[in-house]
């Protein structure tokens with residue numbers, strides 16, 4: 070968690086986006102930080118009249134959207150209406166009730182009824198049989214965000230809401246709530262907005278109506294129950310929308326780039342290639358007929374969202390990324406992030422516990438198995454890329470080594486199951502980020518063990534498929550029995566591993582697992598770019614002086630070191646552009662994509678003197694740890710390596 074905050078500070082100082090790895094780390098942290106899990110809620114109560122709800126984007130006043138909720142006639146005397154405290158997949162408190170103003174209960178004669186606000190997210194109305202409708206205004210979360218990510222005072226941006234003149238991010242759980250007694254009621258939702266807007270929605274559209282002068286259009290949607298309200302986000306506004314087909318799935322990509330930096334057309338190519346590969350990798354897994362990707366690219370205004378990442382839903386994902394990212398870095402991050410969200414189709418969207426299935430939005434309990442929901446999902450998002458040859462083996466190894474290094478900075482002796490079950494509370498919440506690091510490595514170790522035990526036939530993907538046949542979207546497992554069950558389905562060694570390293574607190578010796586596949590960690594020359602050594606930035610900002618300088622790591626960057634650059638040299642100009650804290654994002658974004666062979670000119674300041682570096686870029690290296698195949702690996706090890714990476 071501190072990692073996340075540091076990253077964030079960095080971003081606020083306007084130099085985020087400066088490098089892919091920083092961004093990827095950001096994403097990994099902030100993005101992935103919140104993949105959500107969606108689940109199905111099942112109630113005994115069946116109510117025939119849908120709750121009629123309306124959101125009017127054409128009547129925004131002071132940045133607030135008016136909402137009307139008409140539940141039909143109540144026969145009970147007291148009802149409680151709530152907005153979610155927590156939404157699925159975020160593992161943190163969002164308190165959507167905080168964004169509601171001017172809450173009014175109105176009776177059938179048009180008079181207001183007394184309302185008792187019982188907590189941040191809940192309102193009780195006592196003369197419920199007289200209640201005609203509820204009206205309130207909703208503020209958006211994006212404007213208020215100070216620190217993005219989980220554990221902050223605001224929802225993680227991909228689960229948040231946005232209200233601005235040309236863009237509306239309608240994570241509906243931020244606008245529409247539920248009555249305790251009517252959680253399983255159907256919902257009808259009318260969204261009214263300018264006729265000029267694009268409208269992208271994962272929710273079923275059941276009709277449209279135009280105003281008399283044609284300036285506004287009301288689109289009507291249907292949701293079988295409240296769960297579907299939370300599981301189907303929308304984006305309205307001046308959007309760039311592209312559709313494409315991946316096998317039998319229609320993908321709808323909706324992009325909002327406030328400064329028109331990125332286009333849906335470009336991003337579509339990357340998404341197509343990636344999702345095609347995911348489909349091949351997953352094989353016969355049930356999928357949806359349509360999948361929506363909502364991408365909000367954040368500018369650098371005070372009111373821009375700051376929690377980069379994505380949140381998964383059954384048939385869509387909401388992604389928030391910095392608009393300042395260079396195209397190649399955005400493409401790479403989109404692959405990592407969207408593939409992760411899409412893999413959530415396996416778990417928890419299919420394989421999940423009762424905590425997830427019967428999720429309580431205001432008093433949730435949490436499953437012990439974040440190692441599986443987030444860790445295995447994150448592992449799939451890396452493994453499929455090497456399996457389907459989107460990345461090289463070395464790139465995959467580097468990613469796993471990065472996870473080992475990051476996990477080492479978190480509490481390596483914390484029980485993963487205890488952490489998961491208590492994820493809202495300290496010290497567990499501070500280690501949540503480890504679900505994407507150690508969680509993925511747990512997935513990797515189980516995968517290697519399964520391959521070893523089964524002569525290559527079984528792996529973690531086949532295990533997850535077996536579990537999804539046994540359980541699935543409509544059938545949760547019992548949280549306390551999952552591990553026993555996996556042991557019965559697999560081998561004693563899997564049980565020993567889970568008991569020792571997932572339930573237990575013993576750190577994993579990853580070298581034992583790499584040995585099985587003939588890999589070893591060695592000290593080695595590692596390729597770097599021109600602003601980082603193996604992921605660590607070689608530049609830093611001096612906020613008091615408003616300058617950017619090379620830090621001590623510069624001595625370990627072969628290119629700059631070879632040019633005589635020294636620690637604390639101030640970077641005054643890059644290729645004729647004066648470098649400031651304000652434009653550092655763009656300048657370093659360009660430096661990030663520099664390639665060997667390019668002619669460069671850099672003006673440095675050293676002890677008050679100017680130093681000019683004019684050179685042709687050469688590949689730069691640093692020294693670090695690297696995973697590589699052992700020369701003396703046995704045939705057995707080689708065969709296991711091959712089946713692990715290539716299925």
Ligand SMILES: [Zn+2]
Nearest residue numbers: 103104105443
């Ligand atoms: Zn996730």
